[in-house]
Amino acid sequence: MSGTITYREAVRAAIQEAMQNDERVFLMGEDVGRYGGSYAVSKGLLEQFGGERIIDTPLSESGFTGAGIGAALNGMRPIVEIMTVNFSLLALDQIVNTAATMRYMSGGQFNVPLVIRMATGGGNQLGSQHSHSMEGWYAHVPGLKILTPATVQDAYDMLHLALKDPDPVLIFEHALLYNSKGELDKQAVPIAIGKASVHRQGKDISIITYGISLFKSLEAAEILSKEGIEAEVIDLRSLRPLDDETIMASVSKTHRVLIVDEGWKSGSVSAEIMARINEQAFYELDAPMQRVCSIEVPFPYARHLEQAALPQVDKIVTAAQKLMEEL
Amino acid sequence: MQIDINQASSYYRQMLLIRRFEEKCMELYSHELIRGFLHLYIGEEAIAVGVMDAAGAEDAVIATYREHGHALARGIPAKAVMAELLGKAEGCSRGRGGSMHIFDAKRRFYGGLAIVAGGLPLAVGMALADRMMKRDRVTICFFGEGAVAEGEFHESLNLAALWRLPILFVCENNGYAMGTALERSESEQNIAKKASAYNISASQVDGMDVFAVAASAKEAIAQIKENSAPVFIECLTYRFRAHSMFDAELYRDKAEVEKWKQKDPLTLLKNQLETAASGSQLDEDALEKEVASVIGEAVAFAKNGTLEEVADLEKFVYSEEVQQ
Ligand SMILES: Cc1ncc(C[n+]2csc(CCOP(=O)(O)OP(=O)(O)O)c2C)c(N)n1
Numbered sequence: 240m241s242g243t244i245t246y247r248e249a250v251r252a253a254i255q256e257a258m259q260n261d262e263r264v265f266l267m268g269e270d271v272g273r274y275g276g277s278y279a280v281s282k283g284l285l286e287q288f289g290g291e292r293i294i295d296t297p298l299s300e301s302g303f304t305g306a307g308i309g310a311a312l313n314g315m316r317p318i319v320e321i322m323t324v325n326f327s328l329l330a331l332d333q334i335v336n337t338a339a340t341m342r343y344m345s346g347g348q349f350n351v352p353l354v355i356r357m358a359t360g361g362g363n364q365l366g367s368q369h370s371h372s373m374e375g376w377y378a379h380v381p382g383l384k385i386l387t388p389a390t391v392q393d394a395y396d397m398l399h400l401a402l403k404d405p406d407p408v409l410i411f412e413h414a415l416l417y418n419s420k421g422e423l424d425k426q427a428v429p430i431a432i433g434k435a436s437v438h439r440q441g442k443d444i445s446i447i448t449y450g451i452s453l454f455k456s457l458e459a460a461e462i463l464s465k466e467g468i469e470a471e472v473i474d475l476r477s478l479r480p481l482d483d484e485t486i487m488a489s490v491s492k493t494h495r496v497l498i499v500d501e502g503w504k505s506g507s508v509s510a511e512i513m514a515r516i517n518e519q520a521f522y523e524l525d526a527p528m529q530r531v532c533s534i535e536v537p538f539p540y541a542r543h544l545e546q547a548a549l550p551q552v553d554k555i556v557t558a559a560q561k562l563m564e565e566l
Numbered sequence: 567m568q569i570d571i572n573q574a575s576s577y578y579r580q581m582l583l584i585r586r587f588e589e590k591c592m593e594l595y596s597h598e599l600i601r602g603f604l605h606l607y608i609g610e611e612a613i614a615v616g617v618m619d620a621a622g623a624e625d626a627v628i629a630t631y632r633e634h635g636h637a638l639a640r641g642i643p644a645k646a647v648m649a650e651l652l653g654k655a656e657g658c659s660r661g662r663g664g665s666m667h668i669f670d671a672k673r674r675f676y677g678g679l680a681i682v683a684g685g686l687p688l689a690v691g692m693a694l695a696d697r698m699m700k701r702d703r704v705t706i707c708f709f710g711e712g713a714v715a716e717g718e719f720h721e722s723l724n725l726a727a728l729w730r731l732p733i734l735f736v737c738e739n740n741g742y743a744m745g746t747a748l749e750r751s752e753s754e755q756n757i758a759k760k761a762s763a764y765n766i767s768a769s770q771v772d773g774m775d776v777f778a779v780a781a782s783a784k785e786a787i788a789q790i791k792e793n794s795a796p797v798f799i800e801c802l803t804y805r806f807r808a809h810s811m812f813d814a815e816l817y818r819d820k821a822e823v824e825k826w827k828q829k830d831p832l833t834l835l836k837n838q839l840e841t842a843a844s845g846s847q848l849d850e851d852a853l854e855k856e857v858a859s860v861i862g863e864a865v866a867f868a869k870n871g872t873l874e875e876v877a878d879l880e881k882f883v884y885s886e887e888v889q890q
Pocket residue numbers: 632680681682683709710711712713738740742743744809
């Protein structure tokens with residue numbers, strides 16, 4: 240059973256199936272019901288499941304995220320939708336201080352099987368309060384799992400994986416991916432949480448990335464290929480846990496590393512990956528590692544400025560070329 | 567007032583257990599056997615004891631960092647709590663929680679939460695789950711009046727009222743949030759009134775009077791079940807000791823503390839018995855002895871407890887430990 244659908248439809252299908260198969264699953268968030276979801280992911284679900292399970296909440300990020308934790312503690316499998324990662328900062332207390340800690344500080348007595356989905360990323364000219372990629376921050380926190388589906392298949396699979404997980408899982412859906420189309424095979428065995436996937440094999444350089452930057456990296460790899468540079472492109476899929484094994488195997492093969500991350504450089508996932516390669520595979524490197532990240536500004540509105548702030552295909556190509564010139 | 571001597575004696579024993587337990591904690595703190603933050607419940611015992619009397623075994627309890635009293639009144643064995651305070655593997659949170667993070671799944675005790683107001687959203691979700699699954703349970707959520715200034719308080723009260731959730735909110739108004747008196751932090755100091763503004767049935771009760779607290783909690787729980795809507799009780803009380811062990815109490819008069827000590831919930835209960843002239847009396851000596859032996863055992867148990875293996879430091883971060 241495979242076909243081409245949008246990323247948005249894939250997330251919706253996964254929610255729909257999960258709700259059909261498990262009465263404990265419900266969706267809660269701002270405008271998920273009557274409005275149909277701020278990115279239209281949940282459109283039609285209210286009609287199908289009713290207001291008891293597709294719950295419109297007031298503008299209370301901390302309140303309803305905490306309610307998701309409470310419901311998870313009390314036997315449910317809630318999916319909390321937060322409109323964007325910027326607004327999730329109002330729920331940071333509940334996510335970091337409660338969801339992530341409950342199991343540990345109770346000595347293993349209580350776990351929190353909660354799924355939180357939110358949109359992330361820039362490129363829609365939404366300015367400095369709607370465009371940032373802060374998934375890297377969340378990846379700092381033990382007790383959470385951080386997923387970044389890039390493909391339609393992962394958009395579908397990861398929701399199911401997250402719902403099966405006994406611990407809190409945050410899913411970051413890049414806002415520009417909702418309209419992207421791809422193949423969905425519902426019968427395919429999902430790749431586990433914590434496993435990266437190699438999207439393109441290559442022997443010369445490893446491009447390590449996640450989310451929407453995967454597609455920019457793949458495009459860059461095709462350009463590089465015409466110049467005789469074969470890039471291996473790795474989609475991390477999960478920022479916590481990170482798949483050290485796949486990363487190090489690739490480094491040991493190509494000996495050159497370029498990381499592409501839409502987050503800012505300072506204190507980012509890209510920095511973490513560099514540190515790990517330094518710790519685990521330093522002597523495999525033939526050249527200093529490089530990265531392409533967002534420029535360190537609050538995101539601007541004007542299109543040309545925003546595009547200049549984001550990682551782009553040409554920046555990736557240039558960075559890779561430079562890296563290949565190193566002896 | 568008619569007073570059942572067995573009931574009175576049971577309340578008294580529970581409050582005395584908490585009082586003596588907390589005094590023992592202070593002593594162990596000065597011996598450096600208990601470390602970290604330690605918040606004592608002395609003076610406020612009637613609230614936990616009265617409310618827990620109204621709670622059923624199926625109901626859930628969420629409390630704050632000042633929760634030893636709630637844990638004991640809920641029936642968590644003193645030795646499991648004491649072992650936790652001493653950081654032992656036998657502690658109810660296996661040494662990972664400490665004084666501020668007491669948990670007990672069996673007794674549906676969900677903390678021990680140390681972010682002011684952080685427990686209120688949890689209560690909303692717990693009650694939402696019960697309602698969705700059509701379970702006849704109540705979630706009881708304790709917090710101090712300091713929580714009232716937090717956004718999570720307002721978000722949670724609104725959600726609870728809007729969704730008509732079975733929650734008993736218990737505000738323990740002891741007049742101070744650390745060193746900040748209520749009148750220095752709230753424009754409206756009648757907290758029950760604030761709850762009423764959310765269309766929640768709310769009242770004030772004398773938090774030093776265990777009978778009054780129990781009666782109002784019982785009525786509240788019946789009302790919650792009947793109307794399927796939350797109820798809010800503001801218990802007026804006072805903490806006799808410092809906020810924590812790191813508090814020089816510069817912000818209040820000794821005279822004020824002494825005035826409140828006249829309303830000591832243990833003394834009040836004894837006086838109530840006397841004026842009730844039921845002819846029966848508390849056997850105070852016997853109760854003291856009984857409590858002393860429970861606490862003695864708890865301390866011995868905790869001292870003899872083992873230390874969690876350092877090799878297990880990362881245990882319980884995730885349900886199945888993941889490779890980082
Ligand atoms: C969000 C948050 N802010 C500040 C603190 C530090 N703090 C701990 S207890 C406390 C006072 C709370 O007072 P109240 O809610 O009245 O409870 P009480 O301690 O009097 O029982 C403060 C400010 C905290 N734990 N959490």
